[in-house]
Amino acid sequence: MALFDLPLDELREYRSTSTAPEDFDAFWSKTLEEARAYDLDARFEPVDTGLSTVRVFDVTFAGFGGHPVKGWLTLPADAEAPLPLVVEFIGYGGGRGLPHEHLLWASTGRAHFVMDTRGQGSAWGAGGGTADPVGGAPAYPGFMTRGIDAPENYYYRRVFTDAVRAVEAARSHPLTDASRTVAVGASQGGGITIAVGGLVPDLAGIAPDVPFLCDFPRATTLTDRQPYREIGSYLKTHRGRFEDALRTLSYFDGVHFAARGNAPALFSAALEDQTCPPSTVFGAFNAWTHDDKAIEVYDFNDHEGGGAFQEAAKLRWMRSYI
Numbered sequence: 001m002a003l004f005d006l007p008l009d010e011l012r013e014y015r016s017t018s019t020a021p022e023d024f025d026a027f028w029s030k031t032l033e034e035a036r037a038y039d040l041d042a043r044f045e046p047v048d049t050g051l052s053t054v055r056v057f058d059v060t061f062a063g064f065g066g067h068p069v070k071g072w073l074t075l076p077a078d079a080e081a082p083l084p085l086v087v088e089f090i091g092y093g094g095g096r097g098l099p100h101e102h103l104l105w106a107s108t109g110r111a112h113f114v115m116d117t118r119g120q121g122s123a124w125g126a127g128g129g130t131a132d133p134v135g136g137a138p139a140y141p142g143f144m145t146r147g148i149d150a151p152e153n154y155y156y157r158r159v160f161t162d163a164v165r166a167v168e169a170a171r172s173h174p175l176t177d178a179s180r181t182v183a184v185g186a187s188q189g190g191g192i193t194i195a196v197g198g199l200v201p202d203l204a205g206i207a208p209d210v211p212f213l214c215d216f217p218r219a220t221t222l223t224d225r226q227p228y229r230e231i232g233s234y235l236k237t238h239r240g241r242f243e244d245a246l247r248t249l250s251y252f253d254g255v256h257f258a259a260r261g262n263a264p265a266l267f268s269a270a271l272e273d274q275t276c277p278p279s280t281v282f283g284a285f286n287a288w289t290h291d292d293k294a295i296e297v298y299d300f301n302d303h304e305g306g307g308a309f310q311e312a313a314k315l316r317w318m319r320s321y322i
Contacts, residue, residue, distance in 0.1 A: 008297065016255045016284075031064075032164060035066075040061055040169060042169040044057040045057060054107075063162035063165045069118060071116055073112070073113050074113075082177040084111065089166075091188050094128070096115070116128045116130040137149040143156075154252060156213065160196070182322050183207070190209050190211030194208050195252070203262070206266075207314050208265070211276060214283055215255050215283035218279060262289075265294075267293070268295065270303065270305045271300070272301060275303035
């Protein structure tokens, strides 16, 4: 696929037409208040992985509704004092997988926490272990339209709340330094990272790669690739519901979380990305309010983005913050 979206000079000036609901902040304040009524109950069980350079803990904590959410915490084996913390979120359809799949950040001498995504983990990778016990109205297969009938019911209300609680759980371990916490993730994980960046006020930085869940009005009408196409397929059956769907999605749009960003940020975008079109990524990046922000652009890449090159860029970038 050749370039299909706006030229790069226009992307750098692009502003999303997505409008935040008037009660956006109140909605999320209430949501997190309700979640925090449950004891975080973060439990860290040592795991025998056969790895000698790291220690791994199987983590369970209370997410949205007090539901148990899983994660891995990986520490350098010789850690004795609190370490800078990297909290990572996973791409669409994947789960936390196996501990040995997540060694990069602990190899830098940092603590690393990876959150399982509720209900996911059966599309690729080594699986997930977190159920989503909440039902909903009729939906198209996948996760994008689960509970799309109302913001209170929408699937990503639960996921974003889990993600905030994941940061709190990871920070509760005695060998993590809460004041030096960065959130990272790619695709869906990038969208979750942006949401966390707008909901957690004291992060040291965020690094979302080719983020999903941004600029819904444009994404849902520009690309016909999954997962955004799930929304179009749902509306193909539920005719006349587009405005209602957009209203629900506006509470979960990365553009609006970006407008509340409080930390330095390193984004990445790929100009041939049909899954998360570059204009939707720039819509969130250009809305990010913290002055210290940058975006890496990969001209001839699709949704794989920068891959290992972007990991190297994050390794260099993160030295300045944690």
